[in-house]
Amino acid sequence: MKIISLILILTEDCNFRCKYCYQTRDNRYMNWETAKQTLDFLSPAMKKNTGITFSGGEPFLAFPLMKKVVSYLKSKNRAPAKSKKFSVSTNGSFLDNEALDFLDQNRFRVELSFDGRSQNRARRKNSFAKTVAVIKKIVERKHISFGTNSTFTPAAVTTICKSIECIISLGVRKISVSLDLTRRWNRPSLTKLAGEMSGLRELTLQHYRKTGAIPVTLFRAEKEKGIWQCPAGSNHLTVTPSGEIWGCPTFYEYFKGKAATPAYREFYFGKSTGFTEDFEKMYRKISSHYRRFRMDNYYTTDSRCFLCPLVEKCGVCPVLRKPSNHPLLYVPPYICEINKILIDEMENFARELKTGQPFISFSC
Ligand code: SF4
Numbered sequence: 503m504k505i506i507s508l509i510l511i512l513t514e515d516c517n518f519r520c521k522y523c524y525q526t527r528d529n530r531y532m533n534w535e536t537a538k539q540t541l542d543f544l545s546p547a548m549k550k551n552t553g554i555t556f557s558g559g560e561p562f563l564a565f566p567l568m569k570k571v572v573s574y575l576k577s578k579n580r581a582p583a584k585s586k587k588f589s590v591s592t593n594g595s596f597l598d599n600e601a602l603d604f605l606d607q608n609r610f611r612v613e614l615s616f617d618g619r620s621q622n623r624a625r626r627k628n629s630f631a632k633t634v635a636v637i638k639k640i641v642e643r644k645h646i647s648f649g650t651n652s653t654f655t656p657a658a659v660t661t662i663c664k665s666i667e668c669i670i671s672l673g674v675r676k677i678s679v680s681l682d683l684t685r686r687w688n689r690p691s692l693t694k695l696a697g698e699m700s701g702l703r704e705l706t707l708q709h710y711r712k713t714g715a716i717p718v719t720l721f722r723a724e725k726e727k728g729i730w731q732c733p734a735g736s737n738h739l740t741v742t743p744s745g746e747i748w749g750c751p752t753f754y755e756y757f758k759g760k761a762a763t764p765a766y767r768e769f770y771f772g773k774s775t776g777f778t779e780d781f782e783k784m785y786r787k788i789s790s791h792y793r794r795f796r797m798d799n800y801y802t803t804d805s806r807c808f809l810c811p812l813v814e815k816c817g818v819c820p821v822l823r824k825p826s827n828h829p830l831l832y833v834p835p836y837i838c839e840i841n842k843i844l845i846d847e848m849e850n851f852a853r854e855l856k857t858g859q860p861f862i863s864f865s866c
Pocket residue numbers: 732733734750751752753818819820821822864866
């Protein structure tokens with residue numbers, strides 16, 4: 503067993519209330535004992551380059567614990583100072599100079615959620631200007647590998663181009679665009695999405711012609727080819743504040759309140775603080791269940807994805823879509839439609855630039 507990515511959910515608390523957030527808020531925080539027991543327990547499977555991601559809620563609400571974990575891992579030589587294997591996903595509201603120094607010194611990868619022109623409406627009133635100020639400071643930091651992630655709801659779809667234009671103008675070099683899949687997109691919003699994605703392609707092409715850079719990750723050619731596989735649960739693990747091990751934070755969230763269902767037992771690895779020598783056996787069994795989330799196993803209302811000519815370019819998170827009582831391998835029509843729009847624009851972009859094979863990928 504080898505863990506490539508370990509996500510620690512430091513807290514389920516957050517100071518924002520984003521409209522599209524799929525997580526239920528809770529004031530649970532991981533304590534040091536759980537963090538240390540988890541790291542000690544999983545340590546044999548962690549290599550020097552295992553990525554450690556701090557997640558939440560808002561992980562900087564648990565900044566003291568984050569610092570303690572980094573210092574502990576460094577003392578165990580699991581994270582050499584030169585690597586960039588620590589990551590954090592944050593709303594940026596707690597990134598003062600002390601936090602930025604810490605991220606810089608430890609060469610963090612920082613993904614800041616920022617919705618550009620829809621920030622104040624979708625995330626937190628008056629947070630636009632503050633987040634812009636933080637971004638301006640982060641891009642100056644030499645050792646922070648920085649990117650933003652913007653999520654757009656159907657109501658905010660017409661702000662995509664101007665939001666990304668604004669983020670590019672701030673000097674951000676890695677910009678992810680996400681769509682809120684927790685609600686249905688109707689025909690008018692899909693039509694608007696097609697227009698915005700075409701505009702975004704144009705905008706990115708213009709930027710590329712001027713600078714040679716492709717900041718919007720959607721349009722970057724992927725090296726990987728072949729059928730997409732959700733990475734959850736194979737060598738990607740997530741630990742919750744109380745020490746539960748899941749394949750991904752989204753599975754933890756999806757199965758909240760469903761502990762009595764047979765599916766829960768298929769995807770829950772158990773508690774990191776309660777395991778003994780049986781973990782390996784358990785790991786093999788549970789991770790085999792996660793492996794079914796390959797794109798050619800999915801299906802739509804009227805067809806199976808393995809028959810679709812786009813199957814090698816498509817990817818669908820099994821969990822991040824509604825209504826959540828759909829079977830995990832089912833793709834609702836609006837998501838299939840969204841993916842076709844994205845793939846179309848990715849292909850147009852790749853044709854213009856003669857880059858490699860486009861492929862929908864997730865920053866997860
Ligand atoms: S595709 Fe979804 S479930 Fe799979 S790793 Fe990404 S976010 Fe998690």
